[in-house]
Amino acid sequence: MRVWILLVVGLSLAGTVSGQEKEKFLTISWGDVIHMATGVAKLDTPEKVLEATRNWKRNGIDKVLFRVDDFRVVLYHDLSVDERNEYLREWIKITRRAWKEGLVKTAVEALKAADIEVFMWIAPTDEGRPPDANVFDFGPTGRAFWPWHSKFTKENPKFLVHDRSLTTNGRKYQWHVMEYAYPEVRDYMINKIIRTFSDGFDFDGVFLSIRSHGLPPDHADQYGFNQPVVEEYKRRYGRDILREDFDVEKWRELRGEYFTLFLRELKAHLKTKGQKLSIGVQQGEYIGPPFGNMRIQWRQWIEEGIIDDLVLGHITRVRSRYPERIQRTYGYLQNQETGLGLPPLVHAIRRDYGPLCQKYGVKLYVEPGNFYRDHEHPSVGRAGPTSERTKQLRKQLEALPQVTGLPANYRAVTNPKKP
Secondary structure, eight states: OOSSOOOEEEOOSSSOSTTOOOOOEEEEOHHHHHHHOOGGGGOOSHHHHHHHHHHHHHTTOOEEEEEOHHHHHHHHEEEOOOTTOHHHHHHHHHHHHHHHTTHHHHHHHHHHHTTOEEEEEEOTTOOBOOTTSOEEEOGGGOEEEOOEEEHHHHHOGGGEEEOSOSSSTTOOEEEEEEOTTSHHHHHIIIIIIIHHHHTTSOOSEEEEEOOOSSOOOSBTTSSOOOHHHHHHHHHHHSOOTTTSOOOHHHHHHHHHHHHHHHHHHHHHHHHHTTOEEEEEEOSSSEEETTTEEEEOOHHHHHHTTOOSEEEETOOOOHHHHSTTTGGGOBOOSOBTTTTBTOOOHHHHIIIIIHHHHHHHTOEEEEOGGGSSOOBSSSSSSOBOSOOHHHHHHHHHHHTOTTOOBOOOOHHHHHSOOOO
């Protein structure tokens, strides 16, 4: 179940000359399309998946990212589905049925048979929360209690990122988001969650979606004071970040190192199976909303060969998810939704992302629909239709030889055209 839709088709060959035909790339948020798409594009049965695959082949699709988060929720989370909410009631019914009928297996085998590369798409930053933590707006069917909470974080809340409180009394946690400084967290995500799908099905790779249903913090540096981070910071710099003033930027960088360690460990396993690693993040040096100011060490990921693809501009769209709350969040150093602290995207690609990706053979995809969006109000309210500036951005990106892929219309390549 997903309350956002990200349906992306990218076009690219890993950047050579401007104007050269690009690889066609399709990203499928399965939990969204089963509700918000129609016809074949709904993908709620193996038969529709097979027909969709034939349509994708006819339309020249080269790669598909297929979201499996809904199935991991069914397998590894406690569910509290409000039966009065039609959206949730249908979501759990369709998801359980699809898993039982082998929809994922059908999708992977059909795509491989059609010579279309297929990656599993999963969010390592979205573990859910207790049903009564707060209600959530599920769109046309209204607000309801949150429906899923991972058994792992329910049984081990200390693994969630938490604030600077000295004791557990009154400590605040950011639901959904785990601290990757813990070896147990990295082991859980790699060996239990990701490998359920990457080992269980013949995927060509793993796509990590750095997005979340979690509430944004009150302040961008509110969370991330878990014990392993506290101990390592004191070992390196001689200061207790729970009791003393400290260099905040060094703390942000240290947290980013642990996330890089997670990626490195995941990549080591994937290499043994000949699988690739792709990741989607916001533009810039920091992870951004709804998480905070943790550094994202994308340069190191590229230089070390940890990742094979980088999807730039892949964000939660917090403004649309929590339109009444995000304006109260402050302290972000960079925020793609507002452009805070970021150079123009085209300039950043030409100067930073493009040259490094080309040097190390990493494919660079961009989601222009997540940039320069208009909103109903400067600080509150949901995003409106795609802005003219976003449309112009796409044209600029199409001309950049460094860019491997760009989005296109999912329904147009999935549902058969009417005569």
